[in-house]
Amino acid sequence: MDNAVRHYLQVADLDRESLLALIDRAIELKRMHKEGQSYMPATGKVLGMLFEKASTRTRISFEAAMFQLGGSVSFMAKRDLQLDRGEPLKDTARVLSRYLDCLVVRTYGQNIVEELAKWSDIPVINGLTDSHHPCQILSDIMTVIENKGRDLSALKVAWVGDGNNMAQSWIQAAARIGFPLYLACPDGYHPDEEILKNAQQESKFPLEVVSDPVEAVQDADVVNTDVWASMGQEQEAEQRKKVFMPYQVNYELLKKAKPDCIVLHCLPAYRGQEITDDVLEGSQSVAWDQAENKMHLHKAVLEWAMRLKD
Ligand code: CP
Ligand code: NVA
Numbered sequence: 001m002d003n004a005v006r007h008y009l010q011v012a013d014l015d016r017e018s019l020l021a022l023i024d025r026a027i028e029l030k031r032m033h034k035e036g037q038s039y040m041p042a043t044g045k046v047l048g049m050l051f052e053k054a055s056t057r058t059r060i061s062f063e064a065a066m067f068q069l070g071g072s073v074s075f076m077a078k079r080d081l082q083l084d085r086g087e088p089l090k091d092t093a094r095v096l097s098r099y100l101d102c103l104v105v106r107t108y109g110q111n112i113v114e115e116l117a118k119w120s121d122i123p124v125i126n127g128l129t130d131s132h133h134p135c136q137i138l139s140d141i142m143t144v145i146e147n148k149g150r151d152l153s154a155l156k157v158a159w160v161g162d163g164n165n166m167a168q169s170w171i172q173a174a175a176r177i178g179f180p181l182y183l184a185c186p187d188g189y190h191p192d193e194e195i196l197k198n199a200q201q202e203s204k205f206p207l208e209v210v211s212d213p214v215e216a217v218q219d220a221d222v223v224n225t226d227v228w229a230s231m232g233q234e235q236e237a238e239q240r241k242k243v244f245m246p247y248q249v250n251y252e253l254l255k256k257a258k259p260d261c262i263v264l265h266c267l268p269a270y271r272g273q274e275i276t277d278d279v280l281e282g283s284q285s286v287a288w289d290q291a292e293n294k295m296h297l298h299k300a301v302l303e304w305a306m307r308l309k310d
Contacts, residue, residue, distance in 0.1 A: 029296050047074045049103070051107075133169050140266065148262070161228060228240045
């Protein structure tokens, strides 16, 4: 039997079957929740949430997920911990492992979640770093499956905007799960070269970065965007607005996609920047379902990571 601690730091940590199993389980847990079924396999367990950046959805959906599973949550803003006064990550990880059953971390560098995982006896889950947002991508793909069915390889997925953490998680998911992905990013704002190269080598489907948003969106089934300035890039926001304006997802651009294409945004959204208000509020937007699905998907991740079903 495999006793390894089940960390989830980036999409590429898991194989295709495991990723799809998490999504399938989230769909099942969503159904159970809608039917009012109580399912509390985490009774007596404690989830730690160590956050160094703001969060509405990831924080509250993980908390609600853990509470609904019967467990408890300890939320830790980094500024309140000794970590912020210089206590090493490796000491923090070993101590938290003695109290908690699982740890969700939102921070800046991917090296921070890697270091915590290295020293942790409990699963460490990446709740967003500058490089990856691996749980978000699974709830996004769950939302795509709900709207477009399970044959993802038949879909054209487009990403328009910054080559950021979300884009990089989409890149890894496209390669690992298997679907065509076209990203339109301005020069200087492309995804990480190594993440892209590794994914392109792995992918059996087109996986391309182009500069023209129309090329990426042409005949797309799924159109995605995200903020132009991510957390930590606030001082670049004004400069980025100028560069990214041609990459706005508006109805003019959506005319190029398939008429029944869906529009995804992980939120928070800045209306009038990366997406127009009418598109976000329009009938093709699935952003609110995406946000809901985070809770169901996080239940599946917690159940898997803490081996609640094994
Ligand atoms: N989508 C997402 O991660 O939102 P939060 O920053 O509110 O957690
Ligand atoms: N790219 C965004 C995603 C927020 C959920 C950020 O990192 O701020």
